[in-house]
Amino acid sequence: MAQDTRNQRRKKVIEVLNRARSMELHAISQYMNQHYNLDDMDYGDLAAKVKLIAIDEMRHAEMFAERIKELGGEPTTEPAAKVERGQKVEAIFPFDAGLEDDTIDVYNTFIQVCRESGDSISMKLFETVIAEEQVHFNYFDNVTEHIKSLGAAYLSQIAGTPAETGGFTKGFVTQQGA
Secondary structure, three states, X not given: OHHHHHXXXXXXXXXXXXXXXXXXXXXXXXXXXXXXXXXXXOEHHHHHHHHHHHHHHHHHHHHHHHHHHHOOOOOOOOOOOOXXXXXXXXXXXXXHHHHHHHHHHHHHHHHHHHHHOOOHHXXXXXXXXXXXXXXXXXXXXXXXXXXXXXXXXXXXXXXXXOOOOOOOOOOHXXXXXX
16 A cells, blocks of 8 residues: 555656656757847847756756656656747747746646655755756846846847857856856
């Protein structure tokens, strides 16, 4: 009986980990699409930072997959949603801030599932990822506010900046020192 209960709890945790992985897979595709578009629009600095955030999301997806495998599950390869393509620069950052805000909210509910299932390791994983998603939200929200308040003046300062991220594959959060 105890083994059945434990397996039920583990199954619930695997389910939320896979839902989180699916959300991360969507974020990766969304942010990489935006990275390419921002680079094409000649907003290199913005493109580079969005690329680094996508790399963070790749790391998150992999962390969730590793935990799913540890629990005996099979990591999903399906993204949670379709990529919004062809967004204007003014639409990208509020859109992304909304994605990050929703992710933080959902992951906080997933922490509850982990707690109720007695899985402190998965709970800590979500806490770690939430902290990084908050850094992403803050960046997207700040850029949104700059575009709203400064408009073309802000964007003209960024136009023509390089999109090169060099040898950095650590991602946005690591590069920011968070």
